[in-house]
Amino acid sequence: MNTDIVIIGGGASGFAAAIAAKETAPDADVVIAERLPRTGKKLIATGNGKCNLSNMSLGSRNFHGTIDAMGIIARTPGWYELFTEKLGVACVTGSDGREGGVYPRSNSSATVLNAIRLKLSALGVRELCECEITGIRPSDGGFVLTYKEGEIRCRRVIIAAGGYAAPSFGTDGSMLRLLKNMGIRSEKICPAVAPLRVSPDRLRGLKGVRIKGEIAAFSGNKELRRERGELQFNENNISGICVFNLAYLFQKYEGRLTLRADLAPDMTETELTKYLKKIRRDRAGTTAEELLSGFFVRNLAVWLVKNVLGRSPSEPIGSVTDRDIMSLCKSIKSLELAVTGCSPWQNAQSTMGGIPADCINDELGSVKYDGMYFCGEILDVAGDCGGYNLQWAWSSGTLAGKNAALSLKGGKK
Ligand SMILES: Cc1cc2nc3c(=O)[nH]c(=O)nc-3n(C[C@H](O)[C@H](O)[C@H](O)COP(=O)(O)OP(=O)(O)OC[C@H]3O[C@@H](n4cnc5c(N)ncnc54)[C@H](O)[C@@H]3O)c2cc1C
Incomplete structure (x- = not known):
């Protein structure tokens, strides 16, 4: 298969990246490759099924790691613009008594996933499920991705494969190990929100x-x-x-x-x-x-x-x-x-550590491989409990998706 942009991982940050990429470059072919039979499995489980999707009070004290998460969040649309205005999800704050937490009005994460699915489908984003990417190699100004049924050639790759936390949702750290073999290092990890x-x-x-x-x-x-x-x-x-x-x-x-x-x-x-x-x-x-x-x-x-x-x-x-x-x-x-x-990884909600600040540029692109971008939990950012990790996923996904698409438009390699 040949395509423009492949997003590895159909979770929160991968969804945000796909929406931003397609909105930035509507003619680009954008594919989400997800190893599980369905995308969005973890998103459904968030906030005890209610999806604490952001927080009214976001500050640097709520984010940990080498990357300036607030700097990136400030450069992207907030939850109101993304969910209420763009995706049609009515939201409320503090619905379970937690100060500042933003939730869908329905109190159901399924509402959020459904709204995202409607948008992805309207934009023409394709999903390839049961497609675990096991190899990435640069080739002809793009990448060749390996999965069990063959290869995908793409011009840009966005890695949104999550970290180590909650492996039953498809995130066992294997992508960080694959990247390490490609010379992209990871900051020391430990379970966060655990x-x-x-x-x-x-x-x-x-x-x-x-x-x-x-x-x-x-x-x-x-x-x-x-x-x-x-x-x-x-x-x-x-x-x-x-x-x-x-x-x-x-x-x-x-x-x-x-x-x-x-x-x-x-x-x-x-x-x-x-x-x-x-x-x-x-x-x-x-x-x-x-x-x-x-x-x-x-x-x-x-x-x-x-x-x-x-x-x-x-x-x-x-x-x-x-x-x-x-x-x-x-x-x-x-x-x-x-x-x-x-705690064991299965009891953690997030990962402290991951790809650090010195491995990425301002556009969330790899400093080592032109055309490779990162977003979400795979990066060295861990947010507090209370909607901060999902906000990071939305913001970093949006930025990585937009920049990957802009680099196509600009005719960059
Ligand atoms: C139980 C639970 C509740 C949570 N509740 C909240 C909450 O209410 N609010 C909040 O802010 N945060 C919450 N979090 C944290 C939040 O869900 C994560 O930080 C966020 O989902 C990370 O998004 P992501 O896109 O980076 O990764 P993920 O959502 O983990 O998605 C990564 C995807 O990549 C796929 N993948 C991995 N490797 C490959 C590969 N090689 N090939 C193809 N696909 C691959 C995985 O299967 C997975 O679907 C919760 C986490 C858990 C576990």
């Missing part, structure tokens, strides 16, 4: 506990980032959106990352101390377990007495000393948990 592992011994007894709190990541005494939200304790990890937003730090601080959780961010240590002393008085004659049972769910109340005080929860409450109360308050305000690892 839980963080903590020793199971430390978490024993806490499984299933959910609490609204604050969590900060530290390397030594240096605070790296602080987040507020619901913390969830599992058998060997901590999760919750606030933890997801710290996961990318594992890339740089592996082996040195510690979490400090404030389990009562709405109270000072002094207020807590006063409260616990009153409970000790009011519940005289009961057990140590009851000291915190009116404040936390029982599992957590018991865990704190056992792990912080090293006492049996059945000891008399009167045996809890002022010094014990001080220790409990310190732990409640700053519970220290060493990070022992990152």
